[in-house]
Amino acid sequence: MIRNLRILVIFWSLTLLFLLAPGNVRAESWLRAFLWFRSTESSADLAFIKGKYDKAMRSYEQVYNRLDEQDERKNVLALKIARFYMLLQQNERAVDYFDRVFYAADTLMGVGDVCYYIDALRGRDENQRAEVIARHFAFMQPFSRNQRYLNTLFSLANQQHYYRRGDAEYEVRLFEGCGPEAEYWMGEWNGKPFYAVSHGMIQDPQKIYYHRTQFYSMRSQRPEIFRDIPRELQSGPVAFSDDGKIMVATKIIYRNKGRILKPGVDKSVFINQLYYSVFDTLRGGWSDFIPLFNYQEGVSYAHPVFFNAGKSLMFSSDRPGGYGGMDLYMCHWDEERQQWGEPVNMGPEINTEGDEVYPRIVGDALFFSSNGWEGFGGYDIYRVSFGHNIVMSGTLYHYPWPVNTVFNDFGMFFDGETGYFVSDRRGAAGKDDIYTFNAASTPLSSKAAVGVSDEYSAMVGNLNLVKGLLKTHTSSIEKEVKETPVYMLPESGQLLTSIYFEFDSYRILPQAKERLFQILAMRGFDDITEISVIGYADELGTPEYNLRLSEQRANAVVQFFKAERARPRFFPEGRGQLHIPLEDYVSPAGYLSLDNKEVQPPRKPLTRKERIVAYQKARRVDIIVKKKQ
Template identity: 25%
Template sequence: MEKRIIILALLIIQMVNSQTKNKTADALFDKMYYIDAAKSYELSIKNGDASKEILQRLGDAHYFNTQMQDASKWYGKLLADYSAEVPAEYYFRYAQSLQGIQNYELAKKWMKSFSEKQKTTDSRAQNFSLKTVTLEDIKKIKPQFVLENLEINSAYSDFGPMFYKDNLVYATTIDSSFLKTAKYGWNDQPYLNLQLGKVSPTQTNVTFKERFAKEITTQYHEACVAFSPDEKTIYFTRNNYNGKLKRDNKGVNNLKLYSAKAVESSNGNVRWENVKELPFNSDNYSVGQPTISKDGKRLYFVSDMPGTIGSTDIFMVDILGEDQYSNPKNLGEKINTSGREMFPFITDKALYFASDGFLGLGGLDVFESRLNDEIFDTPVNLGAPLNSSMDDFGYIVNEETNKGFVCSNRKSGKGDDDIYSFERSCTQAIKGYVFDAISNKKIPGAIVTLKNNENQELQQIVSRIDGKFEFEENINCNTPYTIEVVKENFTTSSKALLTPENSGITEVPIGLDPNLIERKEGVLKIKIGIIFFDLNKSDIRYDAAIELNKVVLLMTQYPSVVIKIESHTDSRADDQYNLELSDRRAKATRDYIISQGIAPERIESAIGYGETQLINNCSNGVPCSEAQHQMNRRSEFIITKM
């Protein structure tokens, strides 16, 4: 887990442990030679020294080298013997190592203990205890990815893929051109160098092509690159090295970001020249793992510089011009946690990154934060099989093809870290709820039907007691569908939708109007039959009362509804006479409704408009049929408040 953090990018700020009596092991540990240090600490335990300091460092030596079985063993003993004396961070590391061996129930217990012991607010504990998303929810995420182990993977560490032209640049320890027998003490592997791989036409495999950018290669680590959109500038991570290694005041060699320019020869070969340090590097902290926005205007990277929220955070700078950058800006608490955020990859649609500070399946998990108007959404775990109980990181994707690459040290791989190709299926889950559009109350027992663009029925379900529904099968992305909802005493509703271009959940609330409600040009009206009056009279007849009782019924069922009454005549007879007659009829209608128990204040107005609002061309002097005139003789009940 931790080896690639140092190798690639970012030194973890480790707790300062007291020195043990095993000075040889301490020296190895301080140099980050964890394999040899672990052996030496285990020898101390065999000789009877199982002190707190020995157990801490032995657990850490295995934890930093992703040996989770051994790490959980020694952390377990540490907490069994010294639980009251060790920092809360060891509770977290123990929980993480338990997740790494898929002991999720025990991990949950110790994460809770971590939360209780941590006296200050720690986002890791908060994220693991969120009630909105549980570990069970993440396990239930429908698989979106098909992974293939690549041909280029070796028994050592292969990771850090990045697109370059039609190829793939990646870091590996399999072929170190400088002192091939030299090993990195952290994990007893050769130093990392960059390679160029040929991507197969199906983008499912990569074969070795040649060493990449030999001119920027040193005898130490180079890894994790990014390219400007025109691919004429490379940004890469390297040990703090300029002829010799530089160390901070603690003796640590930090990592830095460098840039270089492509110089193309007449035969098409590219050399990378003019290597420069980026101005926000420092000898006192690490900077690395670059990614460039699609427009080339922003550079994202990982660092433990001052202002870091957790162990390592994702930062951003604006690229202002040739070798000119803004001051680094932390992406903030929505993205960064008290844990580790690293391996960012930015597209025009999302930020992808690895983290152990959010709820996950173990170690580092890959998360996606959708990008909306330059604002990052809450990160979402991408689930298995992309994520596993081990470390999963280094995710890059072509958003157009949904194909890309990801890294993992899962046990099914060829070696330490392996690179996998993947294809991401794009599916949507459609769910929602049915509600009464007037009262907003949820409607159970509605028949909800999903139809395709050809009006063919795909699925049919019934809304639950809380009005909610969810179609069982995943739905295609970027595809038109129609949802039809039918319920007795309500008007059937059909809602067209176009699913988003990316996988996720589309929530569709659907409101149903009662049968007595109609919507016309955005206006809500109570729908009843024609109100008949005797010639030249405004008295409420028996047949008119039957229709008006429907208005009374609806207003009784929906006590918050307020209406206004409008009465109209046809164009026959004198204009002023029609205006006065319609007004008397409107007010007679109002009085009848009030007489049936409706509060007067719920009728906003009752006004007659005569022939001033004809709905056809049957004005004065225009010959029309009786049916055409009848269309204009109407009473309308308009809902003004619900």
């Protein structure tokens, strides 16, 4: 290491001596220009980090204007400037620099860049040009397979009509406390609902971090001062456990140690870190704030929310090993060690290659926002059934208009009979705003939204609960899966049915074939033009093998439909192994149980046969309406 460093120092020393040799005017001029560009850009980086945005942008543009048109650094810097103008919510300037990159070096632009480029054009009411730009990337990789980009593309073509089908059964109104700043989060403190307002100049288009936060009471619109939280940790959402003994706060830090932004990096400039504090009953005060997780350069943790009576925490993160972008994770409090356990990814029932953010748990319903699932464009609000730390397979529900729009909609929250969410549908006039609806008299509430009952889940064909697991070791695992009856044809994006497979097999079982015949006989089946067929596998075996097996299962179902001359176009996809958390599966005396969580028998490792049964929900194919006439 030291030897290599010495060689590098000698090499650059000789290079400088050559460049600065008397008479070498051209080399000397080039070196001075190079050093000026680097120092000026570095100074601009530092100014931006410190919040001196006007000074930083002037410096960036000064460097850009002096670079030669043939210099490849010019396009890289233009992309950087465009991203920063998006942060500063200056659409005119952002479009100006995005245009320069698009026409000179469009391959530098990632999915995030193109989506922000389109958002900036729409912010200027240039919808037609935005659609032209979007379609330019439609057949390129990774755009043609990226759901976030596809949502953006579809929203451009349909934003005037496709999500307004009939009159809505409920009314959405702007929250009276909204002002010119960004209102972006709602939570509860000492039994009172409050909301967060960002007073910073920049606003992250991904809705992950916010600057200079102040909290206000939702009932009086008066500022609330959290004296026990350091000011630097009042930079985003704050979560309190049900008993008020643990709090989690948010801190913003600069993402990288090197350059402020690199070409091809589709990430934010800043990141969130979560810190927690425990209330000391004897001392009558809060402990020092401790990082929830060890620091990882470039990794963001955000949007904390407690559940399981404060013993568990859910949050979003782009830590390595996820499905892409921000994923939802959960972790559990270790009472003996007095610290939080390792994060567990919530799996592909929720997470996508896009971003999943702002979780909220109410009863047995988990609300979150995503730009990776099929939706109207930007972030949309979704709900799934959630219990025993497990997401119920196939219960994903996409909210209709006017909650979800072609803009960013996120952050569902309930306060008694009133529901709230956040949206940027007013554009630059209001940044992010809070909207309300009457949760007592709308289909967004009651069992359908604030907790999904067994009857409701079974009615929509989505309940895949395992009943009475392993009462004997010889039970057929397929008999344990409760098939659901035929029901009315769902809308696009909703589940038709799930069928299950034996361990290490893609052969369609007789009872599964019967279910597929029922689907073919459904009234209105011929109105479906496209169907997604998504296969999964359990976690036994290698990831490569499980991916191949999941693809074989999906293709087997497609071949069945084609043999029966079904009319829709089918889109098979294998998503590999599906994570099924086993925290609630115990093995006392050789049996598994999901019952009576209050009396926990001694745990011991599950046998292979028991794991095969526990993973049965993962061995399946989901058949989903992709498109209707």
